[in-house]
Amino acid sequence: LFPTEDTDTCQVTVTQPRYKEAGQSVHTVTLMCTYSALGCSSSEPQALWFRFFTNRHEDLCTPKCTDDQKFKVHISPKNASLWISNLTPNDSAVYFCGIAFSPSSSPGSKQMGGGTVLVKTGAEKHSTESLTLMITLSLLLLYSTVVFTILILHKKISSGRKIFHAIAQELQKQRYAEHCQQPDHLEDDTVYQNR
Numbered sequence: 620l621f622p623t624e625d626t627d628t629c630q631v632t633v634t635q636p637r638y639k640e641a642g643q644s645v646h647t648v649t650l651m652c653t654y655s656a657l658g659c660s661s662s663e664p665q666a667l668w669f670r671f672f673t674n675r676h677e678d679l680c681t682p683k684c685t686d687d688q689k690f691k692v693h694i695s696p697k698n699a700s701l702w703i704s705n706l707t708p709n710d711s712a713v714y715f716c717g718i719a720f721s722p723s724s725s726p727g728s729k730q731m732g733g734g735t736v737l738v739k740t741g742a743e744k745h746s747t748e749s750l751t752l753m754i755t756l757s758l759l760l761l762y763s764t765v766v767f768t769i770l771i772l773h774k775k776i777s778s779g780r781k782i783f784h785a786i787a788q789e790l791q792k793q794r795y796a797e798h799c800q801q802p803d804h805l806e807d808d809t810v811y812q813n814r
Contacts, residue, residue: 629659629723635716635732637760641706641739650701650735652716659720659728666692666699667717671734671763673755679714708741711752713760731767734760 633654641648652666668680668690677685680701684690691702699716713736719729736756740749 628657629720629725629728630657631655631659631664631718631720631728631730633716633718633730633732635714635735637733638736639738641737643740645739646706647702647704648706648737648739650703650714650716650737652699652701652718652732653697654699654718654730655697656718656720658725660722662720662722663694664699665719665721666694667719668692668701669715669717670712671715671756671759672712673752673759677712703737706739708739711738711749711756713737713756713763715763726771733764736760 631654633652635650635652639648639650650668652668654664656664665682666680667678667682668684670677670679679685679690680692682692684692689704691704693700693702699718701714701716703710713734715731715734717729717731721728736753738749738753738756
């Protein structure tokens with residue numbers, strides 16, 4: 620007998636390095652994204668990449684890349700790396716990797732990593748502008764992590780409330796059914812009842 624996989628228990632964990640610096644002479648970079656999957660289907664997951672700047676975000680590969688010449692995703696078991704070519708200081712941003720096992724309905728089957736802060740340095744390696752950008756991107760990373768955590772907790776709380784509500788409804792139905800099935804000879808003649 621072979622064990623069957625239950626996609627409803629699919630749980631994905633995604634990890635990314637926190638920081639990557641590319642010097643002035645570097646023109647290509649690979650951002651790593653490692654994932655583990657428990658209880659998921661054996662099919663290959665979708666790898667999604669996004670980047671966040673100080674005042675906007677950009678969908679890079681969802682799963683098809685917006686610019687095939689500049690961005691390429693390489694998926695292998697347990698890894699989904701993003702290759703970036705023609706690197707410029709304008710590519711400095713926070714890059715997020717998402718892994719999704721689409722056939723699964725489990726909330727844990729679609730997860731994002733904590734983000735990688737990519738800093739491409741120009742001629743002045745540690746200029747004030749570069750430090751400001753690093754600080755801003757780090758704060759954005761922290762903010763995104765907090766928002767993502769709050770969203771996950773909200774989903775868990777709301778699903779817990781739905782389960783509690785379903786249990787309460789079932790108990791109410793059982794009590795009603797028990798009350799309606801009481802024999803007539805047990806009724807007290809002094810109590811008025813609508814029938």
